[in-house]
Amino acid sequence: MQSLNPVLITDSQPIANKAFLLQFNRTFIFKPGQIIGITTQKEIAPRLYSICSTPNDATVSILYTIKEDGVLTPQLSALKAGETIWITQPQGKFLFDGKPSWWIATGTGIAPFYSMFQSGQKPLKLIHGGRTQNDLYFHQEFQALTDYIKCCSQDSGNGIYAGRLTKYIDEQESLPPHINYYLCGSAEMVVDVRNLLIKKGAEYHQIITEIYF
Amino acid sequence: MSKSILFGKTLAELNEICKQIGLPGFAGKQIAQWLYQKEVYSIAEMTNLSLKSRELLAQKYEVGLEAPIKVQVSADGTKKYLFQAKAGNFIETAMMPDNDRKTVCVSSQVGCKMGCLFCMTARQGFQSNLTAGEILNQYRSISEWAEITNLVYMGMGEPFDNIDEVLKSLEILTSDWGYALSPKRITVSTIGIIPGMKTFLEKSNCHLAVSMHTPFEEERKKLMPIEQVYSLEEVIEHIRAFDFGLQRRVSFEYIMFKGVNDTPRHVKELIRLLNGLRCRINLIRFHPIPDSPLQGSDDETIMEFKDTLNRKGIITTLRASRGQDIYAACGLLSTKELVKKQEKDY
Ligand SMILES: Cc1cc2nc3c(=O)[nH]c(=O)nc-3n(C[C@H](O)[C@H](O)[C@H](O)COP(=O)(O)OP(=O)(O)OC[C@H]3O[C@@H](n4cnc5c(N)ncnc54)[C@H](O)[C@@H]3O)c2cc1C
Ligand code: SF4
Numbered sequence: 320m321q322s323l324n325p326v327l328i329t330d331s332q333p334i335a336n337k338a339f340l341l342q343f344n345r346t347f348i349f350k351p352g353q354i355i356g357i358t359t360q361k362e363i364a365p366r367l368y369s370i371c372s373t374p375n376d377a378t379v380s381i382l383y384t385i386k387e388d389g390v391l392t393p394q395l396s397a398l399k400a401g402e403t404i405w406i407t408q409p410q411g412k413f414l415f416d417g418k419p420s421w422w423i424a425t426g427t428g429i430a431p432f433y434s435m436f437q438s439g440q441k442p443l444k445l446i447h448g449g450r451t452q453n454d455l456y457f458h459q460e461f462q463a464l465t466d467y468i469k470c471c472s473q474d475s476g477n478g479i480y481a482g483r484l485t486k487y488i489d490e491q492e493s494l495p496p497h498i499n500y501y502l503c504g505s506a507e508m509v510v511d512v513r514n515l516l517i518k519k520g521a522e523y524h525q526i527i528t529e530i531y532f
Numbered sequence: 533m534s535k536s537i538l539f540g541k542t543l544a545e546l547n548e549i550c551k552q553i554g555l556p557g558f559a560g561k562q563i564a565q566w567l568y569q570k571e572v573y574s575i576a577e578m579t580n581l582s583l584k585s586r587e588l589l590a591q592k593y594e595v596g597l598e599a600p601i602k603v604q605v606s607a608d609g610t611k612k613y614l615f616q617a618k619a620g621n622f623i624e625t626a627m628m629p630d631n632d633r634k635t636v637c638v639s640s641q642v643g644c645k646m647g648c649l650f651c652m653t654a655r656q657g658f659q660s661n662l663t664a665g666e667i668l669n670q671y672r673s674i675s676e677w678a679e680i681t682n683l684v685y686m687g688m689g690e691p692f693d694n695i696d697e698v699l700k701s702l703e704i705l706t707s708d709w710g711y712a713l714s715p716k717r718i719t720v721s722t723i724g725i726i727p728g729m730k731t732f733l734e735k736s737n738c739h740l741a742v743s744m745h746t747p748f749e750e751e752r753k754k755l756m757p758i759e760q761v762y763s764l765e766e767v768i769e770h771i772r773a774f775d776f777g778l779q780r781r782v783s784f785e786y787i788m789f790k791g792v793n794d795t796p797r798h799v800k801e802l803i804r805l806l807n808g809l810r811c812r813i814n815l816i817r818f819h820p821i822p823d824s825p826l827q828g829s830d831d832e833t834i835m836e837f838k839d840t841l842n843r844k845g846i847i848t849t850l851r852a853s854r855g856q857d858i859y860a861a862c863g864l865l866s867t868k869e870l871v872k873k874q875e876k877d878y
Contacts (some may be wrong), residue, residue, distance in 0.1 A: 321727075354761065364727060367761065382544035412753070413760045426878035438693065448878045472878065483878060506645040507657045508878045513649070514823065523649055523825040528757040532658075532693060 323361055323405040330400050335453045338427070339396055340374075341381045341404075349374055349409035351434040352529075356407035357381065359394045365407055366391045369430035369503070369529075373438040381455035382430045395416050413503065413529040415440050420499040422446070423484065423512055426454055427505025428531060429500055433457050436464070443498060446470060447507070485511050494519050503529040537596030538589075539567055539672070540576075540665020542700050543709050553588050555581075563589075573597055598669050600625070613674055618641045618668070621659045624688055625670040627680075630852075635682040638670040640698055641689025646723055648746075651820045652789060653688045655860070662689070664700035664871045671705075683713070687719040692720075692728025702736045711714045715739075716779060723758045724767040733774050741814070742767060744784040746793040747801040755792075764805075772809060783808075787816045788829035788837065799840045812847040819853065 328341040341357075349355075349370055356365030372380035385392045398404065415435050422432045422442040429447055433456075436445075444466040449455050451474040459466045468480055468487060475481035485508075500516055502509045509528045517523055541549065547560035559581060566578040575581075575590045601622075602614040615623040626637040642659040644651070671677055671686075683705065685691045691698045698720065704710040705718060716738035721730055723743045733740065744764060746752050752759040772783055784806070788794050802813070815838055818828035829837075834850060840846040 372724075399605045407840050411761055412763065414747070450878070472876070483876065505875060505877050506647045506654070510647050510654055510657065513647075513875075514655070517825050518823065527753060527760075528647065529760050530645060530757045 321356060321365075321407045321408060321410075323356075323358065323365065323430070325403045326406055328398055328400050328402050328404060331396075331398055331521070333396075334382075335360065335456060337385045338454075338456060339383055341373075341383065341395065342378045343404065343406070345372075345377055345379045347409055350414055352411065352413040352415060352431045352436045353409040354411040354431075355379075355381075355409050355423075357389060358394070358405045359398065361405055363394075365390060367411075369413075369427075369434070370409065371430035371433045373434055377439075378521060382427050382433070384427055395487065401501075411529075413501075413527070414503065418499055419443050419495075421500055422501045422503075423448075423488075423509045424502070425449060425484065425504035427456070427501075428508070428517075428529070429456050431503055431529065432501070433460070436461065441525070442466075442501070444468065446484050446487060448472070448504075450474070452476070484508075485515055488512065488515055489517070491519070494521055498525065500526045501528075502526065504531060504532060506530045535590075535592055535594040535596075537561065537663075537665050539596045540663055540701070540704070541567075542664070542703050543707065549589075549593070550812050553592065555585050555588060559585055561709055567595065568704060568710045569712075580709045596665060596669075597673050604613055611676075612676070613670070615666075615670060615673070617662070618660060621668060623662065623666060625674065626687065627674055627676055629676075631872075632804060633681045634676055635684060636671050636674065636677075636680050637686050638667055639687030639689055640667060640685055640691040640694050644689045645693060646690050648723065648743075649755050650789070650818065650821070650824065650826050655821075656688075661694040661697060664697045664704065666700040667697065668704060678767055681717060683718045684741075685718075689723060690720045690723055692725035692732060695728040695731055699732065702738055702774050706737070710756060716781075719783070721785060723756055723763050724760045724764060725758070730770060731769070733770075736778060738799075739781040739783070740771075741783045741785055742771070744768055744813075745787050745789075747798060747805045751793065755789075768805065768809070771811075776810070781812070783812045783814055784818060785814050787818045788834050789818055790827040790829045790833075792826060793832050794829040794837055796840070799837060799844070802841065803844050803846065812849065813841060815848060815850045817850075817853045861868050 326343040328343050332340050334340045350473050354367045354369050357368055358365040368381045371382045385396050416480055420442050421444045423446045425448045445464055446468045447455050448470040450472050455469050470480045470484040470487050472483045480487050509530050543564050546563050550559045562580055573874040574788040584709040587691050592638045599614050600613040604612045611627040611631045617623045623639050623640045628635045641661050643656040644653045647654045655844050705713050706715050718738040747754055838848045838850055
């Protein structure tokens with residue numbers, strides 16, 4: 320097992336229904352898009368989380384949702400500032416190369432893109448999907464992007480595309496040529512969107528994916 | 533109330549059950565022998581347990597073997613079995629006869645979360661982890677089970693994403709109170725989930741197969757999302773650091789994709805990457821899945837690739853394609869059968 324180091328939580332706040340933002344002091348260097356392993360006790364295998372803060376922030380932020388029947392997240396959500404969690408070193412290679420791209424995420428899959436965005440990196444288009452607006456974390460901050468599409472499968476209203484993000488992508492007449500697609504979220508979304516992009520003419524090697532398995 | 537299933541429980545778990553319901557200490561081993569060494573389908577048949585013990589056990593438990601619900605036979609003798617899983621999903625198993633060997637290829641999950649570009653199971657999404665019992669049932673409940681010489685964990689799912697149940701199934705297969713099979717007859721295949729792989733290497737003696745499919749990071753990222761999280765380079769680093777002894781084998785699976793991973797540049801990189809590692813490469817022909825952007829390499833290219841690697845000292849074999857006439861590609865059969873589509877999670 321990768322070595323675990325203790326850190327003190329500096330803040331832990333619910334930011335939406337079932338979603339928490341966890342913060343702790345940064346003791347390592349990382350790149351936007353990387354992940355770390357976190358656990359509450361050494362006996363529980365660490366789970367992986369995307370870092371959603373920037374490499375310059377003094378604290379590291381993690382965005383996570385509670386899985387009611389999960390092992391770690393219910394425990395994690397009960398911890399308060401001043402309590403200890405165990406972390407691994409940052410790892411992972413879901414890194415943005417700066418080339419013209421669409422970023423596509425569902426739910427907490429927005430986390431690496433938030434880190435990239437807060438670090439000054441920008442996509443041509445950001446598409447974020449969730450069941451309701453409540454699942455579109457950081458939507459206020461992302462409004463600063465020129466092309467930010469909020470897709471809700473069970474919500475509608477101001478500035479929301481009412482429907483799944485796959486429907487939104489499918490409705491696009493054509494995809495811009497020679498761009499990359501960064502996908503992050505559940506396996507189901509990643510596989511559906513990858514198939515759709517390929518069907519609409521994208522080459523598979525233009526698609527870079529991170530799956531929250 | 534439905535009864536709990538005994539088949540797939542380890543000796544330690546059976547001992548615990550016996551303790552809880554007040555059976556004598558030695559009953560756990562007796563039950564294990566009935567489950568894994570004799571052909572019984574019910575608790576009533578476990579005749580060296582007292583009648584009282586059998587009654588107590590049967591109040592809450594049943595053996596729980598499940599017959600396949602469908603079998604298809606290929607012209608080459610390969611058989612595809614479908615077992616019913618929960619909620620309208622199916623478990624897929626293949627049995628491949630080859631001269632004096634019969635190999636069963638078991639699934640470890642229903643569906644898969646790993647999203648490999650070339651895989652039909654990936655398109656089905658993830659439905660559930662299989663229990664040790666559901667994994668072993670794919671071996672025990674096929675008609676040729678007594679003739680099976682080898683088991684491979686290469687069906688649906690990523691075994692190390694379900695490490696606890698996979699390890700339990702391996703313990704039952706290889707323990708003297710279980711099926712007492714040699715670990716040399718069992719191979720577990722992974723795309724490289726490092727934490728699970730390390731646990732497997734420490735706790736089991738079975739062979740390891742790693743799905744590589746290209747030695748280049750940038751290419752592998754596009755074929756297999758796992759490369760972003762646990763890179764092939766790190767996987768090989770861990771393998772190098774582990775003492776496999778003389779008996780235990782590590783192999784690399786390599787599906788040949790036309791113009792993607794079948795060039796001399798790939799041969800050269802494979803040689804560099806695997807330099808000094810005692811391992812072998814299994815090349816596999818790719819049979820395109822519907823709407824796939826990938827195509828299989830032609831035979832001439834595959835042979836050239838194989839011969840060059842062998843000449844350079846890496847033992848390389850070409851795995852025969854089996855059961856093509858009955859959808860041998862992993863996941864094709866069960867995806868076809870997947871009647872109930874789940875609600876999307878986004
Ligand atoms: C690269 C990567 C990055 C990630 N980043 C994030 C992130 O930024 N934010 C985030 O919220 N999550 C992220 N995840 C997911 C995260 O690692 C955890 O999986 C998640 O938080 C759940 O952890 P848990 O311990 O609560 O649940 P677990 O106990 O691990 O269970 C996970 C889910 O599987 C189900 N499950 C457990 N056992 C079984 C079984 N036998 N059969 C069927 N289902 C079962 C549970 O019900 C639960 O819903 C990431 C995952 C990966 C791989
Ligand atoms: S190849 Fe294996 S790990 Fe990859 S998606 Fe298919 S079943 Fe899962």
